[in-house]
Amino acid sequence: MLVFSHMQEEDVKVIEQAKKLYRCLKEELHLNEEILGRFTYYLILKELALKLGEELPFEDSCIKELHKEAPLKIDVEINRALSNPNLLDLLYENLVTPSYRKKFGQFLTPNYIAEFMASWINLYSPSRVLDPAVGSGIFLDNIIKTAAKSSPIELWGFDIDPILLNACRLRLNLRRKEGTLLHLEQQDFLKIGGFFTEKMDAIICNPPYLNFHDFDRNKLVRPIETFYNIKLSKLTNIYVLFFMQSLLVARKGAKLAFITPSEFLYTGYGKELKEFLLKHTILDAMILIDFQSLVFNTALTTAIITLFRKGVPEAGHRVRFIRIYKWPTTPELLSAVMDGTENPDKYQIIEVRQDELKPEEKWLKYFINMEYASFLSKLIPLSQLARIDRGIATGFNEYFVLRKSDIDKWKIESEFVVPVISKADQCKGYDFSYEDWKLLEQNDDKCYLLYVLKEPSPNLKEYIKYGEKIGADQRYLTRHRSPWYSMEKREPAKILATVFHRERMRFVFNKANVRNLTAFHCVYPKFDDVNMIKALLAYLNSDLCKQIQTIKRREYGGGLHKFEPKDLENLPVLDVTKLDGESLNSLASAFEELCTTFRQGKDEIPIKRKINNLLKSIILKI
Numbered sequence: 019m020l021v022f023s024h025m026q027e028e029d030v031k032v033i034e035q036a037k038k039l040y041r042c043l044k045e046e047l048h049l050n051e052e053i054l055g056r057f058t059y060y061l062i063l064k065e066l067a068l069k070l071g072e073e074l075p076f077e078d079s080c081i082k083e084l085h086k087e088a089p090l091k092i093d094v095e096i097n098r099a100l101s102n103p104n105l106l107d108l109l110y111e112n113l114v115t116p117s118y119r120k121k122f123g124q125f126l127t128p129n130y131i132a133e134f135m136a137s138w139i140n141l142y143s144p145s146r147v148l149d150p151a152v153g154s155g156i157f158l159d160n161i162i163k164t165a166a167k168s169s170p171i172e173l174w175g176f177d178i179d180p181i182l183l184n185a186c187r188l189r190l191n192l193r194r195k196e197g198t199l200l201h202l203e204q205q206d207f208l209k210i211g212g213f214f215t216e217k218m219d220a221i222i223c224n225p226p227y228l229n230f231h232d233f234d235r236n237k238l239v240r241p242i243e244t245f246y247n248i249k250l251s252k253l254t255n256i257y258v259l260f261f262m263q264s265l266l267v268a269r270k271g272a273k274l275a276f277i278t279p280s281e282f283l284y285t286g287y288g289k290e291l292k293e294f295l296l297k298h299t300i301l302d303a304m305i306l307i308d309f310q311s312l313v314f315n316t317a318l319t320t321a322i323i324t325l326f327r328k329g330v331p332e333a334g335h336r337v338r339f340i341r342i343y344k345w346p347t348t349p350e351l352l353s354a355v356m357d358g359t360e361n362p363d364k365y366q367i368i369e370v371r372q373d374e375l376k377p378e379e380k381w382l383k384y385f386i387n388m389e390y391a392s393f394l395s396k397l398i399p400l401s402q403l404a405r406i407d408r409g410i411a412t413g414f415n416e417y418f419v420l421r422k423s424d425i426d427k428w429k430i431e432s433e434f435v436v437p438v439i440s441k442a443d444q445c446k447g448y449d450f451s452y453e454d455w456k457l458l459e460q461n462d463d464k465c466y467l468l469y470v471l472k473e474p475s476p477n478l479k480e481y482i483k484y485g486e487k488i489g490a491d492q493r494y495l496t497r498h499r500s501p502w503y504s505m506e507k508r509e510p511a512k513i514l515a516t517v518f519h520r521e522r523m524r525f526v527f528n529k530a531n532v533r534n535l536t537a538f539h540c541v542y543p544k545f546d547d548v549n550m551i552k553a554l555l556a557y558l559n560s561d562l563c564k565q566i567q568t569i570k571r572r573e574y575g576g577g578l579h580k581f582e583p584k585d586l587e588n589l590p591v592l593d594v595t596k597l598d599g600e601s602l603n604s605l606a607s608a609f610e611e612l613c614t615t616f617r618q619g620k621d622e623i624p625i626k627r628k629i630n631n632l633l634k635s636i637i638l639k640i
């Protein structure tokens with residue numbers, strides 16, 4: 019959810035007043051938080067409407083009932099919204115629960131993005147513009163704001179949420195210019211059927227994002243599949259349908275600007291959307307915004323703005339893939355999109371012919387840092403330097419992974435257990451020492467693995483009997499092992515690689531020589547030289563390698579990334595076996611510095627930067 023980090027003091031004051039109202043209503047009315055947040059927001063809108071001498075035209079029956087019990091006067095200085103209509107969004111996000119907003123895909127667009135998208139649409143002076151998921155109207159607001167002065171314009175907005183539609187109405191009335199005609203409808207955009215007689219010149223949209231199980235897939239997907247004669251994956255997200263439905267109501271040549279999650283660039287269901295766009299539209303630009311690197315505080319990590327027109331591209335038409343590093347001004351970004359104007363400090367542009375784009379490929383590769391992309395040819399697959407394996411799958415961790423106290427209790431002899439890292443959070447840094455493992459043992463953490471490779475002792479037999487009593491022998495893996503309590507043989511790996519990760523994949527130097535379960539993959543370097551191992555680790559944990567991973571990684575929902583052993587084998591890496599002594603030593607000691615920085619809880623950015631610079635100078639010499 020978007021939470022604006024650079025709020026003005028006056029806005030903060032109004033939000034605090036609104037929250038106070040929320041708390042008062044909570045005490046008086048005993049409502050659940052979902053309704054309470056929406057109700058508080060509604061009362062504030064009502065107050066604003068009163069000031070403007072207007073009505074709120076869209077009704078929510080539940081809220082209407084509640085209104086009868088509400089106080090007549092509220093203490094929120096809503097006049098502020100007259101000079102800053104965006105305050106309505108801030109209030110919404112601070113009052114309405116995240117769970118409600120998530121349920122209806124309500125991620126509101128930040129103003130700087132809406133301004134850019136609206137300005138692009140307005141370059142073509144459209145007469146009829148639609149926002150099919152209008153929310154509180156930030157796009158239409160910006161369409162009015164950035165339109166050429168003289169041109170009359172017809173604005174259309176759909177949404178299923180009456181409260182947001184009321185907010186939209188008020189906001190647009192505050193901004194309304196002469197000649198603007200506004201049509202807002204409480205309507206499911208995917209069910210509009212033959213709503214329009216005339217088609218739209220432009221569509222601007224931040225569609226809801228809902229997974230397939232969160233909407234009535236059958237009812238909504240079928241008509242679109244029939245119309246376009248396509249078959250959509252069961253995993254299709256609702257925003258894909260918004261693209262397709264929008265094209266139905268757009269006239270030929272219409273301009274469309276969409277902002278969505280970037281997933282469709284690399285997921286399976288994304289292939290269908292890419293195929294659709296390539297077939298039915300002229301793709302002008304795709305702009306990748308990495309919110310985290312831009313240090314904007316949002317719930318999304320990355321988003322993509324797709325700018326396109328309804329029609330068939332001319333031969334040789336080029337799509338501009340723009341990756342933003344630092345948010346440019348609207349005129350700067352417009353000239354990047356329209357003329358390909360370079361500005362390497364803020365963004366990079368890669369142009370690709372539309373007829374060369376393949377829907378089955380991951381288009382993320384067109385956003386990779388160009389400097390890094392040029393390194394690719396100098397790197398080799400990790401499989402040339404190391405063997406990769408999964409961590410040990412026990413079949414039943416609760417039974418096979420033990421604490422020291424369990425071992426003492428059952429008097430299991432040391433020859434039947436080995437030290438193990440059983441969970442990712444047992445090993446958080448870049449190296450894992452014997453002392454780290456001893457600490458786990460002292461804390462009576464689960465850090466021993468039952469590792470039976472020979473005839474069990476009488477004590478162990480007791481524990482095995484206990485296992486059979488609790489059904490440990492009946493698990494899927496244990497049923498297929500003989501004897502069921504034996505463990506797959508796996509040597510400790512010198513390098514451990516996290517399997518799931520949010521921010522970046524982490525590679526750990528296993529100095530303790532312990533075994534690991536499936537939270538980590540095992541990386542067995544084909545060499546023993548410690549400096550080489552450390553140099554490899556410096557590369558694997560670098561920002562440069564992170565960029566390289568973006569082409570290879572398989573994305574999981576919620577920003578969680580999973581790397582399979584196969585993906586790891588293919589990961590392009592620096593060939594540390596070919597480095598001269600000086601390069602090797604400098605990378606190895608930089609890795610040691612990274613380990614210490616982490617252990618001391620210090621800022622990792624300077625050392626990461628140092629490693630990147632080292633790597634760049636080494637790779638350039640290759």
Ligand SMILES: C[S@@+](CC[C@H](N)C(=O)[O-])C[C@H]1O[C@@H](n2cnc3c(N)ncnc32)[C@H](O)[C@@H]1O
Nearest residue numbers: 124125126127151152153177178206207224226
């Ligand atoms: C991601 S928000 C965007 C809101 C606003 N346009 C903005 O950019 O800030 C998506 C909006 O779509 C609305 N919505 C969800 N399902 C819809 C549907 N089937 N038809 C129309 N609107 C829908 C939600 O209520 C929400 O206001």
